[in-house]
Amino acid sequence: MDKILILDFGSQVTQLIARRVREAHVYCELHAYDMPIDEIRAFGPKAIILSGGPNSVYESDYQADPALFELNVPVLGICYGMQWMAQALGGRVESGSVREFGYAEVFTVADSLFGGIFDKTSPTGEHLLEVWMSHGDKVTRLPEGFIVIGNNPACPVAAMADEKRHFYGMQFHPEVTHTKKGRELLHRFVLEIAGCKPSWTMPNYIDEAVAKIREQVGDEEVILGLSGGVDSSVAAALIHRAIGDQLTCVFVDHGLLRLNEGEMVMDMFANNLGVKVIRVNAEADFMGKLVGVTDPEAKRKIIGAEFVEVFQTESGKLTNAKWLAQGTIYPDVIESAGAKTKKAHTIKSHHNVGGLPETLNLKLLEPLRELFKDEVRELGVALGLPHGMVYRHPFPGPGLGVRILGEVKKDYADLLRRADAIFIEELRNTKDENGISWYDKTSQAFAVFLPVKSVGVMGDGRTYEYVVALRAVVTSDFMTAHWAELPYSLLGRASNRIINEVRGINRVVYDVSGKPPATIEWE
Numbered sequence: 001m002d003k004i005l006i007l008d009f010g011s012q013v014t015q016l017i018a019r020r021v022r023e024a025h026v027y028c029e030l031h032a033y034d035m036p037i038d039e040i041r042a043f044g045p046k047a048i049i050l051s052g053g054p055n056s057v058y059e060s061d062y063q064a065d066p067a068l069f070e071l072n073v074p075v076l077g078i079c080y081g082m083q084w085m086a087q088a089l090g091g092r093v094e095s096g097s098v099r100e101f102g103y104a105e106v107f108t109v110a111d112s113l114f115g116g117i118f119d120k121t122s123p124t125g126e127h128l129l130e131v132w133m134s135h136g137d138k139v140t141r142l143p144e145g146f147i148v149i150g151n152n153p154a155c156p157v158a159a160m161a162d163e164k165r166h167f168y169g170m171q172f173h174p175e176v177t178h179t180k181k182g183r184e185l186l187h188r189f190v191l192e193i194a195g196c197k198p199s200w201t202m203p204n205y206i207d208e209a210v211a212k213i214r215e216q217v218g219d220e221e222v223i224l225g226l227s228g229g230v231d232s233s234v235a236a237a238l239i240h241r242a243i244g245d246q247l248t249c250v251f252v253d254h255g256l257l258r259l260n261e262g263e264m265v266m267d268m269f270a271n272n273l274g275v276k277v278i279r280v281n282a283e284a285d286f287m288g289k290l291v292g293v294t295d296p297e298a299k300r301k302i303i304g305a306e307f308v309e310v311f312q313t314e315s316g317k318l319t320n321a322k323w324l325a326q327g328t329i330y331p332d333v334i335e336s337a338g339a340k341t342k343k344a345h346t347i348k349s350h351h352n353v354g355g356l357p358e359t360l361n362l363k364l365l366e367p368l369r370e371l372f373k374d375e376v377r378e379l380g381v382a383l384g385l386p387h388g389m390v391y392r393h394p395f396p397g398p399g400l401g402v403r404i405l406g407e408v409k410k411d412y413a414d415l416l417r418r419a420d421a422i423f424i425e426e427l428r429n430t431k432d433e434n435g436i437s438w439y440d441k442t443s444q445a446f447a448v449f450l451p452v453k454s455v456g457v458m459g460d461g462r463t464y465e466y467v468v469a470l471r472a473v474v475t476s477d478f479m480t481a482h483w484a485e486l487p488y489s490l491l492g493r494a495s496n497r498i499i500n501e502v503r504g505i506n507r508v509v510y511d512v513s514g515k516p517p518a519t520i521e522w523e
């Protein structure tokens, strides 16, 4: 299979390069910029893409091994990647006087990389690309063998090429959707210039994955934490296809699930798909451990540890359980690797990353490790899971535990479950002018319980009750998000119903914060 290697210099949008390549049905992997040349050779890329990054090449430790230019494969540098390429091959990069952030136009002055792709024609007949830029530095001298193929007044080398060696650079970001023809440009690089065959498709993937799981697992048993969310559900369906009854799923009810979630999950998997599922009622354990705990990180750690405890106990009950399966997907892998190389701040500890203790005597089975969320969904559909399950909004492992601010209490969880269910019902029932529901138009939506009381008046009486915040976001990758511009009428109905139907709540507010600076969950 043809493969593309992406070297990550730390850009916020490197993942998007990988997604765009995958969308061309070409397999790719993302690795740190300092991947040793032997490993690059062993990987055997058909072409290499160098990402952007926050540093300046002339004063940064972020240098890849220039030996990659001797592998005889096409190389595309994007932003920092282009600047590094220019410097590594003998050109010059300097801090520019004009910085460009956001929308820009680039004249395509030679067609090599662009292959006739452009957005508009200037009054004087030149072709222009509408692109997204984010840089302060610029290439001021080309390396030998290169020509300028794109420019604009602020950036005389907005794109460059060495046709002979098939090395290309773009100062703008083709991976973001704001660069209108960006996908087309990347696809051209991958398919036409690098000559990759588009052989990365879901049916091919299922056959391969099933064979690999069978070979790995042999006649041993596997347990899988099933949450009812997209990733673990698709992992369960895939592993079940491979090894049938050797798979036992463990669904943990920690008392922090959504309304009727437990019944829904059991009904779907045990009753309809014939998968062995053990439902563990661990509400007392989880809630017991959370008494008096208000710090969000402390809550997350406690919940994470309890999960492992339950998986361990349950695997001990099986005769031959040697594997713990997880619905880890590619962004999880990249993010935890990225955290290591980028020394990123810990914003919040996701319960399933890095939470497994040394004492856990199970091997890990992670068949979705290479897939993006949209690919996981595609796989789920190909495996026969119902659309509604595959296109559900994600739900965090710690559940309502991070949606009840501060101390978690059962009464709060009960109120929140009902408020949340009403909000989701209204989102599902309200359609836009094209008949698409607001549930499908948003990426994630939920209610948050605020343990503060405010004064209200209902039926001429005074009330002094709790507040619920509604949150709905639109995002493609959950790394950044916009708050959803829901119709006022929908918000009004949800608010009315929650206040009328859920005794204990007398005020509903809507969260209008983006990520960043806020995060999607409130804790």
Ligand SMILES: Nc1ncnc2c1ncn2[C@@H]1O[C@H](COP(=O)(O)OP(=O)(O)OP(=O)(O)O)[C@@H](O)[C@H]1O
Residues within 6 Å of the ligand: 224, 225, 226, 227, 228, 229, 230, 231, 232, 233, 250, 251, 252, 253, 254, 325, 326, 327, 328, 352, 393, 394, 395, 396, 397, 398
């Ligand atoms: N209630 C639960 N019972 C058992 N396992 C769980 C539970 N909640 C989370 N997990 C485990 O933690 C993993 C990570 O959760 P995560 O929310 O990232 O994925 P998901 O629930 O499978 O999918 P989604 O992102 O769509 O919610 C799951 O794949 C699952 O293995």
Ligand SMILES: O=c1[nH]c(=O)c2[nH+]cn([C@@H]3O[C@H](COP(=O)(O)O)[C@@H](O)[C@H]3O)c2[nH]1
Residues within 6 Å of the ligand: 300, 348, 349, 350, 351, 352, 394, 395, 396, 397, 398, 444, 478, 515, 518, 519, 520, 521, 522, 523
């Ligand atoms: O499985 C999970 N375990 C967790 O501990 C966790 N914390 C946040 N999330 C989900 O991740 C996405 C980004 O969330 P934040 O903007 O709140 O960090 C959103 O989709 C969140 O719901 C989690 N998922």
Ligand SMILES: NC(=O)CC[C@H](N)C(=O)O
Residues within 6 Å of the ligand: 011, 051, 052, 053, 054, 055, 056, 057, 078, 079, 080, 081, 134, 135, 136, 137, 138
């Ligand atoms: N986005 C980028 O890759 C920026 C590269 C470099 N830091 C610059 O400012 O030009």
Ligand SMILES: [Mg+2]
Residues within 6 Å of the ligand: 227, 229, 230, 394, 395, 396, 397
């Ligand atoms: Mg989940």
